[in-house]
Amino acid sequence: xxxxTTRRDLLKAAAIGAVTIAPGLTLIAPPAQARxxxxxxxxxxxxxxxxxxxxxxxxxxxxxxxxxxxxxLPALDRPATDAQYIRKVDVRDPKTGxxxxxxxxxxxxxxxxxxxxxxxxxxxxxxDGIVLVDRHICIxxxxxxxxxxxxxxxxxxxxxxxxxxxxxxxxxCVEGCTLCAHRIDAGGQPACVEACSKEGGxxxxxxxxxxxxxxxSQRISKEATSRIRADLGVDPAxxxxxx
Amino acid sequence: xGVRAVLLALVLGLFSVMGAWAGDAGPSFPKATSxxxxxxxxxxxxxxxxxxxxxxxxxxxxxxxxxxxxAKYSLKECVSCHAQVKDxxxxxxxxxxxxxxxxxxYAAVSIDCFSCHATTPxxxxxxxxxx
Numbered sequence: 070x071x072x073x074t075t076r077r078d079l080l081k082a083a084a085i086g087a088v089t090i091a092p093g094l095t096l097i098a099p100p101a102q103a104r105x106x107x108x109x110x111x112x113x114x115x116x117x118x119x120x121x122x123x124x125x126x127x128x129x130x131x132x133x134x135x136x137x138x139x140x141x142l143p144a145l146d147r148p149a150t151d152a153q154y155i156r157k158v159d160v161r162d163p164k165t166g167x168x169x170x171x172x173x174x175x176x177x178x179x180x181x182x183x184x185x186x187x188x189x190x191x192x193x194x195x196x197d198g199i200v201l202v203d204r205h206i207c208i209x210x211x212x213x214x215x216x217x218x219x220x221x222x223x224x225x226x227x228x229x230x231x232x233x234x235x236x237x238x239x240x241x242c243v244e245g246c247t248l249c250a251h252r253i254d255a256g257g258q259p260a261c262v263e264a265c266s267k268e269g270g271x272x273x274x275x276x277x278x279x280x281x282x283x284x285x286s287q288r289i290s291k292e293a294t295s296r297i298r299a300d301l302g303v304d305p306a307x308x309x310x311x312x
Numbered sequence: 313x314g315v316r317a318v319l320l321a322l323v324l325g326l327f328s329v330m331g332a333w334a335g336d337a338g339p340s341f342p343k344a345t346s347x348x349x350x351x352x353x354x355x356x357x358x359x360x361x362x363x364x365x366x367x368x369x370x371x372x373x374x375x376x377x378x379x380x381x382x383a384k385y386s387l388k389e390c391v392s393c394h395a396q397v398k399d400x401x402x403x404x405x406x407x408x409x410x411x412x413x414x415x416x417x418y419a420a421v422s423i424d425c426f427s428c429h430a431t432t433p434x435x436x437x438x439x440x441x442x443x
Contacts, residue, residue, distance in 0.1 A: 104379070105382075106383070107380060109378035109380050110379030193377060195378070195379050199379075203373075203376050232430045233430060234388055234432075234434035234437060235434065237428040239424075242428070
């Protein structure tokens with residue numbers, strides 16, 4: 070049996086981010102690295118979240134507040150129409166009285182229904198699994214809002230001012246959580262995750278589901294996790310623990 | 313003859329003055345404030361004047377749909393360099409007389425970039441948010 074590194078082994082190793090270039094000398098790609106300028110998002114990544122509901126406090130809105138600040142969403146105190154990329158949902162089992170509070174945002178499905186129904190191609194999935202709205206071609210029909218089983222999208226009803234530089238948004242377009250694609254592309258993590266670890270209960274973990282060495286992959290391979298409405302078969306990238 | 317020559321000289325002189333006026337016509341706009349690129353734009357001014365919309369239109373699709381960052385042309389960078397700061401507050405680039413608006417008004421072009429995109433630079437937004 071030969072111990073020579075074959076091309077296949079090298080490719081396999083490269084796919085998981087570690088390449089043995091000589092015995093005892095291994096190159097490991099650091100996690101969540103900023104993508105080089107000019108490089109497109111890669112299908113070798115699939116960004117996702119793991120949310121531990123046991124650490125999520127019912128009264129805490131750190132993630133929601135951080136999202137509003139980061140994305141420049143105005144709080145007009147009109148809950149029916151205000152844009153919300155992330156919201157806190159309180160659930161209670163009527164039989165046992167067991168209560169949970171959990172943040173729900175775009176679940177960045179592998180098979181997103183919003184993309185299926187979009188008549189213009191504005192609703193789209195990036196190569197790394199982030200589901201976005203291309204507002205340049207969104208006509209505001211809101212089919213995606215109806216198709217989304219997670220109520221994750223919002224519609225801008227009014228003329229907007231004071232937008233955040235990295236979240237252009239305007240009247241007549243649908244919008245939703247971008248998983249902070251602008252931060253991920255720069256090697257960071259979503260604003261909600263950062264706020265949760267600083268001000269909240271550190272219930273949210275961000276990482277690459279395609280990288281078996283990432284903390285999120287390690288945890289979901291060992292611990293029981295679930296996805297909301299897994300029965301729909303849309304394969305969300307957001308996983309929950311404790312619900 | 314003498315009178316004719318004087319008249320001709322006067323008329324020619326008038327034309328040359330009008331010619332000079334015609335050359336000066338056009339929008340006046342504030343110069344870029346940022347020295348980030350050594351005081352120069354990403355391309356020469358003539359190319360940018362003629363093609364900036366094409367550059368930006370291609371760039372926006374690459375950035376949004378493919379996630380390509382850090383490319384040569386970017387609307388964010390236009391705003392970043394060309395927005396003026398008055399009394400510590402950034403002036404929107406689409407305000408009357410400002411960089412984007414002055415030319416578009418002169419050329420009677422209606423753009424809708426700024427119905428969605430931020431009109432003040434990100435660094436200035438952060439400075440003003442912390443006040």
